[in-house]
Amino acid sequence: MSWRRALKDTARSGIAVEKKRLEPLIAVRGAAGLAIVIALSLWLFGPAAAASSAFGAFQAAIATFQRSWRPRPELAIASGTSLAVSTFLGYLTISKEPLFLALLVVWTFAAGMSWAAGPTIGLIASSNVAIMLVTVTLPTSVAQAAGHAAMMIVGGLVQAALIVLFPVRRWGAHRDALADALAAEADYARRLRHDPVASFDPQPLMEARNAAAVTPRQARRRPAELHGARGIAERIRPVLASLADPAMGVPAEGPARDRVRELLASAAALLDAAAHAIRHGEPVKVPPAALATFRTPDTGSILAGAPYRAMTRLNTLLQDVVETAGGAPQDGAPSGARGTARSAETDDRSTSGRAPTHPGARGTARPAPTTRSRPTFLALIPKALKAMRSELRRGSPVTRHATRVSAVAATGYILGTWLPLGHGYWAPLTSVMVMRPDFSQTYSRAVARLAGTVIGVAVATGAVQAASPGTLLSGALAVASAALMYLLMRTGQFATQACIAAYVVFLLGMGGEEWTQTVPERVLLTLMGGFLAMLAYAVYPAWETPRLRTRLADWLAAQGTYAAAVFGSYADPSASNAPDVRQALLTARTARAAWHAAVARATAEPVRHRGLSRTAADDAEDALAQLGRVAMLLEAHLPERGATPVPPAARFADALRESTHQGAKAIRERRVPTWDAVREALDAWETENPENADKVVRNTATLVLDTLTELSEALDTAVPPMTLDGTAPEKPDGPRNPKDSATR
Incomplete structure (x- = not known):
């Protein structure tokens, strides 16, 4: 962007008057x-x-x-x-x-x-x-x-x-944050009816998580409806995505797809009702028709396998969020609903899809509820000083x-x-x-x-x-x-x-x-x-544009760690790795938010792209968002602790983790990342398990490789790749995507 346009845009934004809710x-x-x-x-x-x-x-x-x-x-x-x-x-x-x-x-x-x-x-x-x-x-x-x-x-x-x-409006900001998260998921459910692979912005969930951290004094006075619903909302999102996505077993058209659309519409209505109740501190007015949709007897004959499990889990979670938000227990609610709602505060230590070991264990499968703690103002002083010291370095914005x-x-x-x-x-x-x-x-x-x-x-x-x-x-x-x-x-x-x-x-x-x-x-x-x-x-500027590659690399490394943690759960279901998945997801969200904030700032800067054009940045962003969505689909159906392990998933998880970290390094050095180790692990998986007993996990691994390949192709059009000494290497003959040669 030129200086003239940058000054014009910033001047326009400076004198703009936004339409906001007044208080x-x-x-x-x-x-x-x-x-x-x-x-x-x-x-x-x-x-x-x-x-x-x-x-x-x-x-x-x-x-x-x-x-x-x-x-x-x-x-x-x-x-x-x-x-x-x-x-x-x-x-x-x-x-x-x-x-x-x-x-x-x-x-x-x-x-x-x-x-x-x-x-x-x-x-x-x-x-x-x-x-x-x-x-x-x-x-x-x-x-x-x-x-x-x-x-x-x-x-x-x-x-x-x-x-x-x-x-x-005591607790008004906290109510708004939680209500916005539920409303965002309601909108997501509606969009999934028409676009089964629709994207979801996790920013409302991140805001709700920030709002859930309270001081000891706040913890003693927090309204009951602000407990637990956020954790349930975190677990609803991947279930919605897995229910709608054709890759998980529901055809693009037909009776099963029609039933999924009905379920998604009912889920949106229930989430909106819960959001309205939390925002205004009122009892939940549950739409009877929405609940009736989940009780339709023929659903079991229309849906099977992963979609049916997703529907059952979504039914339970929606009952939980309605009860937690202030609604009366509904007839037909699963016996473990209250246990799920109470234990949802621990979602920072458990993953969103880990099923309990048996149906009666929902109230005891998770640790006792905990409250996310926010330091007192005096305790915040050393944290603030530490943050300032960490930024006191050359090159820090x-x-x-x-x-x-x-x-x-x-x-x-x-x-x-x-x-x-x-x-x-x-x-x-x-x-x-x-x-x-x-x-x-x-x-x-x-x-x-x-x-x-x-x-x-x-x-x-x-x-x-x-x-x-x-x-x-x-x-x-x-x-x-x-x-x-x-x-x-x-x-x-x-x-x-x-x-x-x-x-x-x-x-x-x-x-x-x-x-x-x-x-x-x-x-x-x-x-x-x-x-x-x-x-x-x-x-003496501090331009964000030259740092876009670093932000993109950080996001890739975080997404790779998250996806690897999910595959690792299938490799060894008996391991207590749910906290690893959850922490990896939070890190990936933080990296994603940092990337989007950097892009927003860079868009207004009067500097050239310096190695990452806007088109390349948009394509790379789409690829990484797709990587996170694919991992989320698999996370929605994490196996129970007694489930059969998938040993090839361990090798794939290790290759994915290492390759994405190496790929992040390549992006920082203005090189195009390669995924040979991931491809080899996937080929070995096919060789060791030709019957595809773990078809869903194996197909998801293929989708992961596809998204990584799309990322490399996006970056391959950004600038000529460079070696460590700054010279452009010779490009190999043939297609950039090795899969292309295998299909020709």
Whole structure:
């Protein structure tokens, strides 16, 4: 993509206003906390302290709006406290400009590195640095600075108290995450009716898994319907796929396919009902017709083998998810339904398809339920520091971001101080607020900051000129601007920045500053800060495009490990390898998510593909997605512990694991991977077991080799393959796919 188009696209995304669900009650609660802090500070300390403390309450409320599964009061308190510490340390050094500049560089670099610990921590840390640049100018003595810092902590405590006293949709985010996962599977079931090999995005399941990790305090208060359903949902997905896929035994057309379509439609209806109940905290309204479909007597005569087993397991799982979501036990539910629902919390330690040893063992086949634990906020500190240390290396995107933002903040502060405009902190403040580790967010936020600032300042200036507000009215207008910002925060950066600009104008007006002292210079310095941020990324970038091959290689290695773990389960059913399958699946999902995030960032970057074109990337992505789907089909029918082993599967699993890791290395080195070891293991399988007693497993192994071959063909069209010394080797004569020569 050219620079011109990249700038055009990022500018368009920066000023776009998205249609999102608004949360007015939460916005009112945040504004009420801000009003309480302003009123208390005005009464006790005066306008200057009120302006300073208002920033603490304002930032604390913003922190509670971030996408985080942590309790909201913790976020508010942490935000207010960290801002207080930043402000006090900044005031102690503000009188000595070189010392303050050094503190600004160190503090900004640390804030940039904090993105390694997650976007919520990174945003809070960056906002603290930006707001500190304003608040350090308000106190006039150390005692006042300490008082202002204390009021910032009070602002965080007030916001936390309001969250506890006036909860709005308590557990709402967790309910939404679990409901979204069930709704995604309902949509998947509907799509499978028309496309038996439809793809499924596991992102909703990953979000639900993240939401299921709770602190000890949350674990004691979590609603019952949030227990267990996620684990059942994890096990439903491969069963749906195996029921629909023709490779598992159901013809493409005929009575069996018609019955499968009916079952999938009923499954979608039941999953939607459970999702609606969990989202709204209501009892499940079960569609009677959907349950009746699974009780149709002639299903056993229409379906047989793997499809019938999939139907039976799907029936059990759907009964479980309905009961767990809050529905009454249904007539005809399997005797083990409650045991399955209760034990589903342990799905991180068991695979999705492992059947119990006997029908009556469902309640005892798995370990006792456990809860995924989330560390407390204090326990999170060493984890965050460890994540930051792991990214503190040359070439790390986070380290490059921290270096950029600290250099830009120092440059902006020096230029702002040197220019005869006053309030020079607006330039570094803008830079810190808009800069992010990736290109598209930095540029789109810079455009949104400038456009929003112009609009917000113009509106606020017009209001000030028309009404000439005093201290109380200025404070009220500031609270109204903050309330509007909280309401529109999820709709995009443009609306958010406009509200923030108006908020700052009104708040500083409450402190006694005339609009003529702030408006013109704010616009000019905001323009300077945005320009510095954009220039810094162009000069010292951290492009994602050159790292696409590494992301693809990581995904291949993870998918190969997952598929090998599944085949290993058939090789030795007596082994307790279910945790290995589950962990391999989670690793593969993480690698897939990293690949998609990298592609999204690379698509907006103004750089060439550097070895992996968009077409090659799309084809390789399709091949790896197919590899994961094939492994998932086999996982849906993992054998019982007493089942007959499939010894050739062990050799195939070893070859697959080793070959995919070698293939990942080849991709990183810009070579085309080969699969000779996998093909040899498959040929040996055919030789040792010509009767094909393990037909399903053997056919699945063939599909795995086909997907790997498709991956190589996709990469073979990307760039000329290279040897380790960088020279292009001679390509062999004949077709690239050895299977082609065998079929000709």
